[in-house]
Amino acid sequence: MSGLLAIDTTTTACSVALRAGKAVLCRYEAVGQGHSGTVLAMVRAVLDEAGLEMTDLGALACCSGPGSFTGVRIGIGVTQGLALGADLPVIPVSTLATVAQGACRTHGAAAVAVAMDARMGEVYWGCYRRRGAGVVTAGEEAVVSPDSVVLPGTGDAWLGCGTGYGAYAEVLAERLGEAVTVVDPERLPDARDCLALAEVRLAAGARGVAAEDVVPTYLRNRVTQG
Known part of the structure; x- marks a missing residue:
């Protein structure tokens, strides 16, 4: 190459x-x-x-x-x-997939929920699963209010990353509960x-x-x- x-x-x-x-x-x-x-x-x-x-x-x-x-x-x-x-x-x-790829690289995560602060009371939201050397989307990327984010499927342990987890920490923690086991709020x-x-x-x-x-x-x- x-x-x-x-x-x-x-x-x-x-x-x-x-x-x-x-x-x-x-x-x-x-x-x-x-x-x-x-x-x-x-x-x-x-x-x-x-x-x-x-x-x-x-x-x-x-x-x-x-x-x-x-x-x-x-x-x-x-x-x-x-x-x-x-x-x-x-x-x-x-950009969201790039953030997820970085989380896989540094944390060894298999499932990543990215929330980037989008201002105006919203986050850029995307969920990804590791596949081979990259990541694939698990649902569509969207801009949503932090109290309406949804994780795809059930039973997965997700790593949450992105500046949205700092800007809306309490709202996202309440919304996502124990499904998100690790949070990296400074990931860019x-x-x-x-x-x-x-x-x-x-x-x-x-x-x-x-x-x-x-x-x-x-x-x-x-x-x-x-």
Whole structure:
């Protein structure tokens, strides 16, 4: 497989990850709203570390949302510009799935319920189960009030992760009860997990989409600027 570069700017974190042979080179930083002044420098840093140029890559991946309106647009815009310049396809990856993949990587979780603070009294909600080297959805992603989230099926021990568990801790604890056995309320997306999910899709035969066809995922008609 040719080199693969992944980018995430959908939350207050900014990260990139580059597959170069057997190595994965990463940069991750909590930047608040400083993505536009950080992400391209991160891209250049990992390419220089690997001794590669954009034209040496086979594809790009990016977290396409949901997340902050500004962050989602920056990540997609940067990815589109890089992809167009090097004539590369793009693998868009759900931000929620990326968070779930990170929880599987660090906690060894088999079932993950992601709740990211969406502001306006709502959370971005998605449930995932580990499958092979990646995760698959267990129900549709949605933006909902924290007192209406629903776990799919019964009998599973779920790991809850994402900023929604900090913002709405009591409501989610009451709603989900003992089905969620561990909570990671500070979990943010990391490009290394976006990279891993994109690699799973490429290995399964996905070819990506043209840069101009990458579409942001907001999950709501109203968007926040944060």
